[in-house]
Amino acid sequence: MYDHLLCDPHAHLSRRTLLGATAGGAMLSTIASHLALADATGITPAGKPKSVILLWMEGGPSQLETFDPHPGTRYGGDVKAISTSVPDLQIAETLPQIAQQMHLGSLVRSVTSKEGDHQRAIYNIKTGYRPDPTLVHPSIGSILCHEFPSQLDIPRHISILPENSPARGGYLGPIYDAFKMGDPQNPVPDLKSSVSEGRFARRMDDLKWLEDQFRRGRLRDLDQNRTLHESSTAAALRMMSSEQVSAFDVSNESQSTLDDFGDTPFGRGCLAATRLIGVGVRCVEITLSGWDSHVTNHTLQSARCEILDRALAAMLRRLEEQQRLDSTLVVCGGEFGRTPKINAAEGRDHWPHGFSTFLAGAGIRRGGVHGATAADPKLDADKPLADVSDAVTVGDLHATILAALDVPFEEELQTPIGRPLKRSEGTPIQAILNS
Amino acid sequence: MKPALITIAKWVWFGLLMLVALGYMASGLSKPSEPADPTVVAAQQTKLGATAIDDAQSTDSLSQVILAVNQARREQLLHSGLASAEPADWLTICRRMSLALVGSGISLEEIRQLETLPESEREATHLDRLLNDPRYHDYWAERWARYIVGADEGPFIVYRRRRFRHWLSDQLASDQRYDNIVSDLITAEGLWTDRPEVNFLTVTFDSNDGNPDPIRLAARTSRAFLGLRIDCLQCHSDFLGNVSLGDPNDPREGLQSDFHQLAAFYSAAKTSGLQGVQTGQADYQYQYLDTDQEVAVTPAVPYSPELLPETGDDRSRLAAWVTHRDNQQFSRAAVSRFWALLFGQSATESVDNLPLDEPLPAMLDPIVNDFQTHRNIRRVIQIITQTDAFRAASTATFEITAQHESQHAVFPLTRLRAEQVAGSIAQASRIKSIDRQSSLLVQLIRFGSINDFLKRYGDLGENEFSNDGVTIPQRLLLLNGKMLREAGGSNPVLNTASHINMFAADDRQAVDTVFLCVLNRYPHAHERDYFAQRLANCDQRSETIEDFFWTLANSTEFAWNH
Numbered sequence: 003m004y005d006h007l008l009c010d011p012h013a014h015l016s017r018r019t020l021l022g023a024t025a026g027g028a029m030l031s032t033i034a035s036h037l038a039l040a041d042a043t044g045i046t047p048a049g050k051p052k053s054v055i056l057l058w059m060e061g062g063p064s065q066l067e068t069f070d071p072h073p074g075t076r077y078g079g080d081v082k083a084i085s086t087s088v089p090d091l092q093i094a095e096t097l098p099q100i101a102q103q104m105h106l107g108s109l110v111r112s113v114t115s116k117e118g119d120h121q122r123a124i125y126n127i128k129t130g131y132r133p134d135p136t137l138v139h140p141s142i143g144s145i146l147c148h149e150f151p152s153q154l155d156i157p158r159h160i161s162i163l164p165e166n167s168p169a170r171g172g173y174l175g176p177i178y179d180a181f182k183m184g185d186p187q188n189p190v191p192d193l194k195s196s197v198s199e200g201r202f203a204r205r206m207d208d209l210k211w212l213e214d215q216f217r218r219g220r221l222r223d224l225d226q227n228r229t230l231h232e233s234s235t236a237a238a239l240r241m242m243s244s245e246q247v248s249a250f251d252v253s254n255e256s257q258s259t260l261d262d263f264g265d266t267p268f269g270r271g272c273l274a275a276t277r278l279i280g281v282g283v284r285c286v287e288i289t290l291s292g293w294d295s296h297v298t299n300h301t302l303q304s305a306r307c308e309i310l311d312r313a314l315a316a317m318l319r320r321l322e323e324q325q326r327l328d329s330t331l332v333v334c335g336g337e338f339g340r341t342p343k344i345n346a347a348e349g350r351d352h353w354p355h356g357f358s359t360f361l362a363g364a365g366i367r368r369g370g371v372h373g374a375t376a377a378d379p380k381l382d383a384d385k386p387l388a389d390v391s392d393a394v395t396v397g398d399l400h401a402t403i404l405a406a407l408d409v410p411f412e413e414e415l416q417t418p419i420g421r422p423l424k425r426s427e428g429t430p431i432q433a434i435l436n437s
Numbered sequence: 438m439k440p441a442l443i444t445i446a447k448w449v450w451f452g453l454l455m456l457v458a459l460g461y462m463a464s465g466l467s468k469p470s471e472p473a474d475p476t477v478v479a480a481q482q483t484k485l486g487a488t489a490i491d492d493a494q495s496t497d498s499l500s501q502v503i504l505a506v507n508q509a510r511r512e513q514l515l516h517s518g519l520a521s522a523e524p525a526d527w528l529t530i531c532r533r534m535s536l537a538l539v540g541s542g543i544s545l546e547e548i549r550q551l552e553t554l555p556e557s558e559r560e561a562t563h564l565d566r567l568l569n570d571p572r573y574h575d576y577w578a579e580r581w582a583r584y585i586v587g588a589d590e591g592p593f594i595v596y597r598r599r600r601f602r603h604w605l606s607d608q609l610a611s612d613q614r615y616d617n618i619v620s621d622l623i624t625a626e627g628l629w630t631d632r633p634e635v636n637f638l639t640v641t642f643d644s645n646d647g648n649p650d651p652i653r654l655a656a657r658t659s660r661a662f663l664g665l666r667i668d669c670l671q672c673h674s675d676f677l678g679n680v681s682l683g684d685p686n687d688p689r690e691g692l693q694s695d696f697h698q699l700a701a702f703y704s705a706a707k708t709s710g711l712q713g714v715q716t717g718q719a720d721y722q723y724q725y726l727d728t729d730q731e732v733a734v735t736p737a738v739p740y741s742p743e744l745l746p747e748t749g750d751d752r753s754r755l756a757a758w759v760t761h762r763d764n765q766q767f768s769r770a771a772v773s774r775f776w777a778l779l780f781g782q783s784a785t786e787s788v789d790n791l792p793l794d795e796p797l798p799a800m801l802d803p804i805v806n807d808f809q810t811h812r813n814i815r816r817v818i819q820i821i822t823q824t825d826a827f828r829a830a831s832t833a834t835f836e837i838t839a840q841h842e843s844q845h846a847v848f849p850l851t852r853l854r855a856e857q858v859a860g861s862i863a864q865a866s867r868i869k870s871i872d873r874q875s876s877l878l879v880q881l882i883r884f885g886s887i888n889d890f891l892k893r894y895g896d897l898g899e900n901e902f903s904n905d906g907v908t909i910p911q912r913l914l915l916l917n918g919k920m921l922r923e924a925g926g927s928n929p930v931l932n933t934a935s936h937i938n939m940f941a942a943d944d945r946q947a948v949d950t951v952f953l954c955v956l957n958r959y960p961h962a963h964e965r966d967y968f969a970q971r972l973a974n975c976d977q978r979s980e981t982i983e984d985f986f987w988t989l990a991n992s993t994e995f996a997w998n999h
Contacts (some may be wrong), residue, residue, distance in 0.1 A: 119643040121589060133644075136656070136668045157909060179895060181910050191893070192913040196922050201984065208971070208988040215964060216994045219832035220850070221839070222994075228850060231907055231993040238912040419790070420679060421669060 019089035022329065042128050045246055050329045051150050052364045052407045053279045054142060055286050057314060059274070059306070059336035061293030062357075063376065064350050066342065067303035068310075069093050070111045072377040074294030077342035079350075080300045086368045095306035099315035100360075105369045106327065107362025108434035112373020114387060115338060115354040115396045120294070123337035123354065124167045130426050131402030136419050141169035142403055143285025144178035145425055148407050150284065158284040162271035165289050173417045180287065186252045186274035187266040188322030209235075249277040255407035262319075262334055264312035272313040276320050279330050293336055297347040310334070318362055327363040331406050335359030335399075342379050355386035359399060361434065370434045397428030405430040475971070498807070499820060505803035507825045513799060514846055522837075522847040525830040527556055529999070531563045532957040534822055536853065536998055537779045539572035542957045543862030544870040545933070545950065564822055568815050571873050572612065578605035579856075580778055584661050584789070585622065585637060592643040595628055596636055604633035614812040615771055616760035620664050621758035628713035638706055638714050648708045651721060655700035659739075662759050664770030664791035667739065670696035673726050681794045682739040686765070688794045691739070697723045698737035705736075705751035719751045740766075740793060760812075766793060768808045772801055776819045779827065780997050781851030800826060800845065831999040851998045855894045857886040859920065862990055866924035866933050867954045879931070890920045907996065915991050925986035927979060934986045938979045944972040947982060953991035 071094040072078040083092040086104040093101055093109075104211040117123035122133050129139035140148070143159040148171075152158065161168040161180035171178025183190055195202045213232055217224050225232040241247065252260065252273050263269035271288035278286050290310055295302035314334055339357025340350035356375040362368075370393060379389035387393050404411035404426055411430070414422040502758055514521055528543075531551065535543045543563075551559045567573050582588075590599060608618050613852075625634040633853040641650035641657075652671060659665045667680055670691045673892045680691030701721035709715040738745050738758050745758040759767055769791050777783040784798050785791060797805065821827055826845040833847055842849040853861065863883045864871055871883050892912050915921055929935045933954045941947035948968040952960045960968065968985060975981040989995055 037921075119592065121591075122643060134668075136660070136666065176895060177908050179908065179910075182893070192917040195917050197984075201980070205984050205988055205991075206569070208968075208984065209991055211962075211967065212988060212992050212994070215961070216992060219834065221836070221837050221842075224850075227839075229852070229907070229993050229997060231996060234907045234912040235916070235991075236908055237909045238916055241909060241913070242917075418787075419666060 010135045051152070051284070052146075052329050052331060053284050054146060054331045054333065054364075054403070055272075055275045055279065055288070055317070056142065056169075056408060057309070057310070057332070057334040058128075058287055058289045059293050059334065060121070060289050060291040061295075061336065062123075062338045062340055062352055063293040063306065063336045064295065064299060064303050064341065064355070065111070065353075066350070066359040067094050067096055067107055067300065068307060069097070069360060070374075070375055071095075076378045077344065077379065078377075079344060088371070091369075091371055094307070096304050097311045098312045100318075103315050103318040103362075106322060107332070107360055108367050108372065109362070110359045110372045110394060110399065110431060110434065111356075111375060112390045112393045113335070113339075113357050113359050113396065113399055114390060114393045118338060118353075118354050120169075120337060123352075127335070127337045127399075128167065128169060129172065130397050130428065136268055137417055137421075137423075138170060138172040139423075140172035140174045140178060141180070141287075142400070143169050143180060143287060143300045144171040145404065145409060146284045146407055148174045152282065152284075153371070154282050155246045156238050156249070156278075156281070156283065157241075158282070159284055160275075160278060160286045162186065162217070162274060162286065162288045163267055163290075163292050164287070167289075169285070169287055173415075180285075183250065186250055187198050187267075187269045190247065190250045193247060206239075210421075210436065214435030239325035246281045249281045249283070250274055252277070259316075262316040264309055264311065264316070266309050266313070268309050269279050269313040269316070272317045273320075276317060276324075276326075279321075279326065280324075295340065296345070296349040296351055299344065299348060299350045314360075321363065329364055331364040331366065331403065333359065333403060334361075342381065356390040357394070361403070361406070365408070365436055367434050367436050372431055372433045392433075394431055395428055397426060398431055399428065401426040401428035402430045402435065405435060438863060455616065472812055499816065501805040501825050502803045502807045502820050504647075506800050506820065508616065509803065510824070510826055510845060511800040513844055515912075517840065517844050519841055519844055519846045520833070520835055522830040522833040522841075524825070524828045526958070527551075527559045527846065528958050529830070530560050530822075530828055533779075533827065534560075534564055534567055534999060535850070535957075536857055536861070537781070538567045538569060538576065538818070539860075540576040540854075540857050541864040541871075543957075544864050544867065545954050546869045548953055548957070560822075560828075564819065568818065573608075574606040574609040575602075576916045577609055577778070578602045578607055580606050581941045584774070585657070586640045586682075595629060595639045595642045595647070597633065598636065598640075600630065600633040601636035604636075609814065612813070612815055615808075615814050616767070616812045619767075620756040620760050623658070623759065624716075624752045626714055626716060628711070632713070635714050638703075649703055649706040649714060651700035651703035652696075654703040654706075655696060658755075658759065659699065661791040662770060663764075663766045664773055664789050665739075665766065667696050667699075669895070681792050685740055685793045688740070691726055694734070695739040697721065697725075697734045699739055699755075701734045701736040702751045714752050716752060762809060763811065765805065766791070768805045769797055771802075772805045772808050772817060773797065775814065776801060776804075776821055779818065779821050781853075800824070812994075848999065853996055853998060855891050856887065857998075858915075859890040859995060861995065862890075862921055862924050865986070865990065867931065868933055868936055868954070886920045886923065890914070890918070893918065914997070915996075921987060921990055925983050925990065927983065934983045935979065938982050944969040948970060948985070951982060951985045951989060955986060956992075956994055 066072060066077070066079055067081050071081050071083045071092065073083050082095045084101055084433060086093055086097045086099060086101040086172060088104045089110070092167060093104065115123060115126055116127045117132060125133045127142045131139040147158045159169065159180045161182050163184060164180065164182045168182050169180040197205070221227055248254070252270050255273060259273065260270070263273045268288060268290045275286035275288055292306050292308065293303065317332065318327070321330055321332070335358065338352055338354040341353045344350060373394060374391045376389040382388055401411045409425065411426040412424055414424050417423050484749060519749070528548065533545055535541060543547035546565070551563055554562055560990060579602055582598065582605060586598065586601060605618075621634050622637040625632060625637055626634055629635045629639045638649040638654065641653040642648065643654060644650045656668045656671070659667045667682070669675065670680060670693050672693070674693045675691040678690065682691045682695050683689040701719050704721040705717055705719040706714050707717040719736050721734040721736070722731040723734050724922070736751050736755070738755070743991060744761040744764055746754045749757070758764065761767070770789070773788050777788045784801055791797065804817060807820065808817055829845065829848045829851055830847040833841070837847055841847045863886060866889070867879065869875070873877060894911055924932070926932065927933050927935050929939065937947050937950045941950055945965055948965050949959055951956060952964070972978065972981055
């Protein structure tokens, strides 16, 4: 009974065809099922499928204390700038290790949005769309999993330390929601049964017997046509016994590796992300919160940067060493930046009019920089973008990410409200994409 | 001496300041005893024009409505050539009512109480108890809050979702008429802490610089209270034939101006410092697509303009129009919403997309007509739960197809929402009903465990009636998660499983009781035999009963309404 594949709506036709062809559908390898799907849809995926690691700096990191410092200016604050591995590019001294890896990616210093509230801005940055009461838009990871179906024993979309805003499947459906987990030094939740193997097996036998009773007199193929309950149970059991689960576990890594990443929850999350991508996971997002520095901005930002610096730099080094950076996109950014003006409490407030995002890896040009914010901004409230050169929108950023991942970003999907909607309404930033 | 005098002077100054502040606030907080403007009186009188309910007449007419709904169903099935399922047993119907109205299954205590009554009285008695149960008021308040203000926590400080929910709960507890509730929301005034209904407006503050956002409020009003999706008209006129407005009998394509004219009503809601939201003059400007400049937009309604009072302040006029007795769309939207809350799925493709020119399923028409007169929420619930459609079994001796479900030949299978799963597990783990009378400890345990469960299980948010299948993390949570482990584990003081182990007279009674607690039904004979046999052959009786609890709670039957 528990040998069905979990239904993937996108691949429904092909999945059913595959199941019809072989009772051992569950045994299909990732590649085989991917190719079989391509056969059924007439689309052959080009090259190695890409993955993405999203580092979400929740709270709003200050561009001035991270990737876009203006030391010695009216609004520059106490931070100093340091040189990087890219000629003529300087970033804040708070990120010394990242500075040495900047040649691996591109920096966008001119992201703008219209959302200055955390909740709305997080939605905006995670989906590429502003909040809309009629529709929940899918996050980047959901779009990627939806576009490139594949079989894996473990979830293909994972959110580590998700705080209150884990990535959602939105109108693509909850099966594309991110699998949430905490600090990778703890076991993955709910994976181990609390009873002995024998007792668990007896429970499952009773459950199977009971399910047989419930199916009587109901819809034909109740599970596949409606509930997916038994299929999901089967998939959950596969995950419980899968060797792929070990990808979550960073305890096997050497202490020096853990130290490289910082041995913090976020650092361990980044380390786990590199392992998970290695077994075929499509998207891992890791959240580092605590950037909301309305008071004592410099101190708070510096403390967060210390954690980010080690983790991101180590991640880039590792992916590069393992030759996986070409197929893995790494994105690091927050929901907005912080005001140039330092307030009375020595803090900086929310600032969506020009902030930074760093991208590296798959499809992204190495050593690029796009856009700039003025060193001596005029801060005209009526013209907030006057201080930003080559401004890009959050939508543009999304289009760039999707383009780098080979997702047709302009393609329209039918939404549940009957309105076709593009995956992204932005325009890719060609200057940072590999041609 | 001098420092003491300075301190006293400071306190006196502080006291005076507080008195002035309180006086200022109070002038804005209290409800005006009489509207100064006679035009406001006119608008409010229009709003309250519905007929009062006469109890004796209403009971008679209730039966007439139910008969009409059943007749419509019979004709529908005859027309489609579909057979109907037999009526479900009383326990199944009571479980459906409990899931829909209080968000959990029935407790063993409730089942035993109902079993003391003649079978013919059980369903009505259970419904009557539920409608007067604070659990119903609280649960529907949360479900309503989702479609009225959304599921998110909203802007900080200026929005109090919990307070808004409690206000809705109070309205349901006092059996307030639906049109009055909606009217209070549209015309809300004051501070969001003092007047909870104002949170309907303040939830939009974050997108309009600390003021009510007319655009979001227009979209919310049309979807939630009128069942119309006109959101796309915000940016452009309809060119796909999706939005029909104007004369309901001769509709036209929706225009961009329809949306913004509706939004203009809400521009009359102004934030006035410590007095919260107050009523001012509408002053809405908008630059329409393909035009060069902003123009002043006058408030106007997107259809049936003859129902809009000419006088009164703008929001009162809008409230009067929305809730007008002849605005049938208001009743269609309300009845469709309540139907969906009871069945767990919409009677139409979507509960908030009921085009003006498209009829509802014929079964809903008699209920809509009745609601036009009574505007009574409990009455609608009483009607729907007594219809053949609600009482039909979800199984049949013939092969069931998707068409049988869509035509209500059988009760449709619907997936339990996250809080219904959690609520049902919590309730199944106790013999007695968990309500406000329960001990503080039991209520705290329930609250804590449900909250933890929901965080991991996920929430559908505003997507109330999605019937997507269960996900792997959700199944893992039920297979191995803490809530079910603790709910079904050994706890001689609190848990059902331990009580059954200690007090069941024999194995068959133990099996019966586990089934009643978890699945809210007696086991069939072969099920009783199967599980009793398992008990008879086991080494650890208490563990085996825990295993039964776990097994039943992990079944499709438990996780789906049927």
